[in-house]
Amino acid sequence: MKLIERLGLGDRELVSLVGGGGKSTLLFGLGEELAEARRRVVLTTTTKMGRFQVIDSPNFCGSLAEVGHALGRPGPVVLMTGGDDHKVTGPAPDDVDRLFRRSDVDFVIVEADGAHGKPLKAPAGHEPVVAGLTTTLVIAMGIDAVGRRLDDAAHRVEQAMHFSGRPADHVLAPEDCARIIAHESGALRVAPAGARVVVALTKVRTEREQAAVERIRNALAGTPSVDDVVAIPNDAGPA
Numbered sequence: 001m002k003l004i005e006r007l008g009l010g011d012r013e014l015v016s017l018v019g020g021g022g023k024s025t026l027l028f029g030l031g032e033e034l035a036e037a038r039r040r041v042v043l044t045t046t047t048k049m050g051r052f053q054v055i056d057s058p059n060f061c062g063s064l065a066e067v068g069h070a071l072g073r074p075g076p077v078v079l080m081t082g083g084d085d086h087k088v089t090g091p092a093p094d095d096v097d098r099l100f101r102r103s104d105v106d107f108v109i110v111e112a113d114g115a116h117g118k119p120l121k122a123p124a125g126h127e128p129v130v131a132g133l134t135t136t137l138v139i140a141m142g143i144d145a146v147g148r149r150l151d152d153a154a155h156r157v158e159q160a161m162h163f164s165g166r167p168a169d170h171v172l173a174p175e176d177c178a179r180i181i182a183h184e185s186g187a188l189r190v191a192p193a194g195a196r197v198v199v200a201l202t203k204v205r206t207e208r209e210q211a212a213v214e215r216i217r218n219a220l221a222g223t224p225s226v227d228d229v230v231a232i233p234n235d236a237g238p239a
Contacts, residue, residue: 003029004037006230007198009107013135014100016046016112018128018187020155021119021142022202022232023111024053030109031076040071041107042099044079045090046129047114054078054088064095071104096131110134113187115155119145119203120172122159122180123187130190137191139181140200143231146174146212154180174212178219181226188225196227204231 003026009015015030017023027043034041054060057078059070070077079099080088090110091099100108113128115121119142130137145153151168154160161168163183164176180186181199191197199220201213210231217229 002033003232004033006232007136007138007200008196008228009136012106014096014108014110014131014133015136015138016110016128016130016134017138017140018113018121018123018130018190019138019140019181019200020115020121020145021117022140022200023113023115024049025202026138026140026200026232027109027111028053028076030107031078034107034109035074035076039106040077040104041109042067042071042077042079042105043109044096044099045088045111046093046096046131047112047127048083048087048089049080049111051083051086051088054080064091064099067099067102068104093129093131097133100131100133118153118155119143119148120154120160120177120180121187122154122156122163122183124156124159125185128187128190130192132192134192134195136196136198137187138198138200139187140202141177141181142203143201143209143212144203145172145177146209148172150176174215175219178216181216182220182223188223191225197225199226199229200232201229202232203234205234
C-alpha cells in the first residue's frame with residue numbers, strides 16, 4: 001500500500017510532519033509517490049534538515065521565486081531557502097501557506113519538527129512549527145521507542161517525563177508513548193482547526209511491533225482530536 005493511501009490523503013493537501021522518527025522518510029516517500037502520480041508537489045521544512053538529505057535533488061530550489069519553473073520538470077520540487085554547510089532551512093509558515101495557495105501547486109509536504117534522530121518527541125513550547133493552512137498533521141513515532149528507556153528514546157527528555165509521568169530510566173510501554181503523543185501540551189495543540197490528525201507509527205517490521213501498534217491505537221482511541229493511527233512498514237518509501 002502506498003504512503004498516500006496509508007495516510008488517507010486527498011486530492012490536494014498541505015501535510016505537516018511532526019514528532020519523532022521517520023519524518024524525512026515520509027517526506028521524500030510522499031514526494032516520490034505524488035510526483036509519479038503526476039501531481040505537482042513541493043517538499044520543504046519550517047525547521048532544519050541536513051544538507052546531505054536535499055542537496056542532490058535535481059529539482060532543488062533556493063527561493064520561492066524558483067518554484068514555478070521547477071514545477072515544470074519531472075519529480076518533486078525541494079525548496080530550501082537558507083542554511084549553511086551542514087543544515088538547510090526552509091520558508092516561514094506564512095510563506096508555506098502562500099505556497100499552498102498557488103494554483104500551480106497540488107501538494108506541499110513539510111517537515112515541521114526536529115527530533116535529533118530520536119524515535120519519540122515531546123515538543124517544547126516553541127515547537128512544532130506548523131503552517132496555518134495545514135490540512136493533515138502527521139505525528140510520527142518510531143515504534144522502536146517501545147521497550148527502550150525514556151531517556152534513550154525521547155527527544156526533550158524532561159518534557160517526555162512530564163507528559164508521561166515516568167522517570168528517565170523507565171522502559172517505555174506502548175501506553176506511555178500514547179500518553180506522550182496525546183498530551184495537551186504536545187503536538188496536538190498546534191493542529192489547525194479542521195486539520196486531520198494522523199499518528200504514523202514508523203519502522204514497523206515484526207508481529208511484536210504490530211502488537212505494540214495495536215496497543216497504541218487502543219490507547220489513543222479516546223482522543224477525539226486523533227483521526228487515525230497507522231502503521232508504516234520499515235520498507236515504506238525510499239531509504
